[in-house]
Amino acid sequence: xxxxxxxxxxxxxxGGAKSVTAQGTTLGAALDDxxxxxxxxxxxxxxxxxxxxxxxxxxxxxQDVRYLQGLATPLAPDATITLLPAMAGxxx
Amino acid sequence: MGDASRSMLAxxxxxxxxxxxxxxxxxxAQDGELVVVDVREQHEWNDGHLPAALHxxxxxxxxxIEEKVPDxxxxxxxYCAGGVRSLLAxxxxxxxxxxxxxxxAGGYGAWTAAxxxxxxxxxxxxxxxxxxxxxLLVPEVGEAGQAKLLQAxxxxxxxxxxxxxxxxxxAAAGVGTLGLIDADVVDETNLQRQILHNTSRxxxxxxxxxxxxxxxLNPDITVNAIEDRLxxxxxxxxxxxxxxxxxxxxNFPTRYLLNDASxxxxxxVVHGSVFRFEGQVTVFKPFEGPCYRCLFPAPxxxxxxxxxxxxxxxxxxxxxxGLLQATEVIKLxxxxxxxxxxxxxxxxxxxxxxxxxxxxxxxxxxACGEHAHPEDLPTYEDVCAV
Ligand SMILES: [Zn+2]
Numbered sequence: 001x002x003x004x005x006x007x008x009x010x011x012x013x014x015g016g017a018k019s020v021t022a023q024g025t026t027l028g029a030a031l032d033d034x035x036x037x038x039x040x041x042x043x044x045x046x047x048x049x050x051x052x053x054x055x056x057x058x059x060x061x062x063q064d065v066r067y068l069q070g071l072a073t074p075l076a077p078d079a080t081i082t083l084l085p086a087m088a089g090x091x092x
Numbered sequence: 093m094g095d096a097s098r099s100m101l102a103x104x105x106x107x108x109x110x111x112x113x114x115x116x117x118x119x120x121a122q123d124g125e126l127v128v129v130d131v132r133e134q135h136e137w138n139d140g141h142l143p144a145a146l147h148x149x150x151x152x153x154x155x156x157i158e159e160k161v162p163d164x165x166x167x168x169x170x171y172c173a174g175g176v177r178s179l180l181a182x183x184x185x186x187x188x189x190x191x192x193x194x195x196x197a198g199g200y201g202a203w204t205a206a207x208x209x210x211x212x213x214x215x216x217x218x219x220x221x222x223x224x225x226x227x228l229l230v231p232e233v234g235e236a237g238q239a240k241l242l243q244a245x246x247x248x249x250x251x252x253x254x255x256x257x258x259x260x261x262x263a264a265a266g267v268g269t270l271g272l273i274d275a276d277v278v279d280e281t282n283l284q285r286q287i288l289h290n291t292s293r294x295x296x297x298x299x300x301x302x303x304x305x306x307x308x309l310n311p312d313i314t315v316n317a318i319e320d321r322l323x324x325x326x327x328x329x330x331x332x333x334x335x336x337x338x339x340x341x342x343n344f345p346t347r348y349l350l351n352d353a354s355x356x357x358x359x360x361v362v363h364g365s366v367f368r369f370e371g372q373v374t375v376f377k378p379f380e381g382p383c384y385r386c387l388f389p390a391p392x393x394x395x396x397x398x399x400x401x402x403x404x405x406x407x408x409x410x411x412x413x414g415l416l417q418a419t420e421v422i423k424l425x426x427x428x429x430x431x432x433x434x435x436x437x438x439x440x441x442x443x444x445x446x447x448x449x450x451x452x453x454x455x456x457x458x459a460c461g462e463h464a465h466p467e468d469l470p471t472y473e474d475v476c477a478v
Binding site for chain 1: 344367368370387388389390391392393403436447448449450451452
């Protein structure tokens with residue numbers, strides 16, 4: 001079971017959870033499992049053509065999946081998936 | 093000089109090769125291996141020395157030279173004020189096994205008389221030695237490091253939550269010039285975290301308030317208060333006057349504007365952001381690590397932009413994140429440690445947990461990639477400003 005870290009800006013879409021678990025042996029399968037429960041998040045992560053959106057970076061453990069195998073990146077049973085959307089959140 | 097001194101000197105002269113300053117200058121220019129060692133006392137060194145010389149006072153020669161010049165086959169040019177002490181020092185080095193020792197005839201006096209170039213080290217005053225004594229005790233900083241900090245120039249974008257703690261500690265550390273750009277005035281709601289300001293300054297420009305606080309803490313430094321916004325018109329001119337940029341902004345247009353300009357001007361940007369209980373820090377160092385556009389080539393469209401409403405932030409959080417940024421600034425200025433280049437540090441205050449993600453340069457990055465034209469990239473409207 002992979003752990004999915006939810007960034008603050010997406011937490012309202014998942015009932016406020018900081019992390020959720022997801023089933024799947026690849027990143028794509030785990031994300032599908034996640035979207036089945038929280039469909040509103042899908043458009044924030046996946047582009048119209050089915051690939052990972054340009055506006056979010058996805059990491060498996062500490063590695064950017066763009067430099068692994070994208071959605072086909074295999075997941076270890078205890079993998080951590082981190083979603084990193086562009087965040088204006090600074091502090092003026 | 094007595095007879096004994098005279099005969100010692102004559103003997104040294106017969107054993108040690110000598111170069112006149114002009115010959116020494118030629119050799120220094122041609123021979124990359126040549127090590128130049130100044131054996132004079134501290135106060136003589138402080139008044140000026142040969143460029144690129146090492147300083148080992150003659151009294152410490154036996155104790156320090158092997159550490160500073162480990163290779164005993166390397167050619168070593170010694171000099172003092174007039175050429176006598178360096179001859180005697182040359183004999184000592186030969187006894188210690190140095191095989192290629194030269195003394196500069198006429199010493200520093202003859203060098204300057206010949207009009208050859210010199211360097212004067214930045215001297216810390218007695219007051220500076222006291223103020224920065226805890227830095228001088230740290231070998232990685234020391235007097236040379238403190239001199240670097242005093243000569244350094246750091247620009248802080250924003251004198252708010254992140255800029256406040258960062259500027260406060262950078263000023264205390266003796267970073268010689270701090271630029272602060274911010275167009276806002278102090279508001280009551282800022283005071284829960286923006287510690288440069290105070291209740292009596294509500295309604296005053298933030299940069300003026302910041303300057304007052306920082307100058308009171310450390311009158312030794314220069315604070316440039318820039319009451320303005322960062323714009324396409326001023327960004328390049330502004331950042332090119334500084335060594336390191338600390339980004340404490342809160343909006344996409346400024347982040348992209350700063351990113352693209354920092355690539356053109358080749359300036360490292362220490363990036364920070366905070367949200368409620370969580371923060372992020374990384375260093376965007378042009379061409380050594382990724383830039384902001386490597387991560388996010390363009391800002392998200394409004395429908396995908398995160399909620400723009402005031403998110404709230406735990407007041408101490410920007411303190412933690414701003415000081416992580418200040419730490420990175422000091423490391424970059426001193427050239428020590430492992431800066432957060434290509435690493436995003438994520439801090440969760442509730443879990444009291446740090447995590448790290450690895451970031452890579454995108455070969456096709458529109459700002460820093462192989463065929464990039466950062467000067468042609470668009471600027472953006474603030475999706476949250478409407
Ligand atoms: Zn880039």
